[in-house]
Amino acid sequence: MSLDDDLRPSTQRQRPRPLAPMASSIKVKWSVVIVAAVAVTALMSQIGLHLGWPVWLRPIVAGALALLAVQFLAHGLTYPLRQMADAAKTMARGDYSRRVEASNGDEVGQLAEAFNQMSAELAESDRLQKEFISNASHELRTPVAALQSTLENLVDGLAKPDRTSLELMLAQSEHLGRLVNQLLDLSRLEAGSDQPARNQIDLGDLLNELAVELRMTHPLAVVDVKAPLGLRVLGDDLRLRQVFTNIIGNALRFSPHGSPVTIVASRHNGSVRVAVRDLGPGIPVEQRAKVFERFWQSDGSAPTGGGGAGLGLAISRRIIDQHLGSIEITDNQPSGACVVVSLPRIADDANALRRQPQS
Ligand code: ADP
DSSP states (O other): OOHHHHTSOGGGOOSOOTTTTOOSOHHHHHHHHHHHHHHHHHHHHHHHHHHTOOTTHHHHHHHHHHHHHHHHHHTTSSHHHHHHHHHHHHHHTTOOOOOOOOOOOSHHHHHHHHHHHHHHHHHHHHHHHHHHHHHHHHHHHHHHHHHHHHHHHHHTTSSOOOHHHHHHHHHHHHHHHHHHHHHHHHHHHHHTOOOOOOEEEEHHHHHHHHHHHHHHHSTTOEEEEEOOTTOEEEEOHHHHHHHHHHHHHHHHHHSOTTOEEEEEEEEETTEEEEEEEOOSSOOOGGGTTGGGSTTOOOSSOOTTOOOOOSOHHHHHHHHHHHTTOEEEEEEOSSSSEEEEEEEEBOOSSHHHHHTSOOO
């Protein structure tokens, strides 16, 4: 029987698999096969003796019948293993759709179940990877195409290399650069190759510094920070700045011009809780988990424009996960969005601080 014949769906298979449904271990099943083979051999020797068969014929007949008994009883015991070998070859060609039959109640059956679970996980991760590549290429294509068409116009003499076209190209290449950096950040964070530093950070200081920077770069922005002294966390200064810059940047982007963005940091049991509130359109409850998925953007555009590729919050969530914290969207009263970040707080006591794990 060829391997392919052997891998037909079980409904089409004619030969019975007598020991496959037994829930016992593979050792017990093989013991049954051996005992049956010995019993058949002994029985046939006795019958041959009784019937007066020549001495050379008895072992041949007994051996042949024992072999037939082994073939019958052992059939199907290694069937899932052969299926797995075949499915593994298919997987090597990039097809993760094959599943093996896991009806054996023994270790081989358990292995088949684990194999099926592994191939389902590989299929899902393959799907996510393909989706990521297609989304990333789509996002990169837009600024590249815009840059290319501006350059073509300049080369063909349809536009002059004046300040406006140069500024346009600069903006497009900056957008491209930001996108590439975000993609690199995301892939490093997802691969776990980027371990955050673990320094003592005063979160109040960090938020106040960010607010000053934002007021300088966005002179019309109203950013209020309320943070008590000494809210210290253990983490990566640059990474946490990146998270809060993104959250506050979004809040400013979605707020009506001139309306305030308020940042309130507080002690909350063993954590520091930072709430960033704005008076924009808010995020509907059913979209609150989705905004942390990569490339997710709502249909409505921000009143102040300047949207990204939907990577900022996906990156932020992974950074906050690395810091053993949490990030979520809650309601804001009377309207708008509220993004809440919680991070484990370093105890105010200096001795307790020294006991913090350093790995
Ligand atoms: P982007 O860089 O495109 O803004 P983000 O990951 O930072 O990507 O945000 C994902 C989406 O979440 C945004 O496109 C927007 O739809 C929604 N969002 C984030 N912050 C806010 C906010 N403060 N108010 C309303 N919607 C928001």
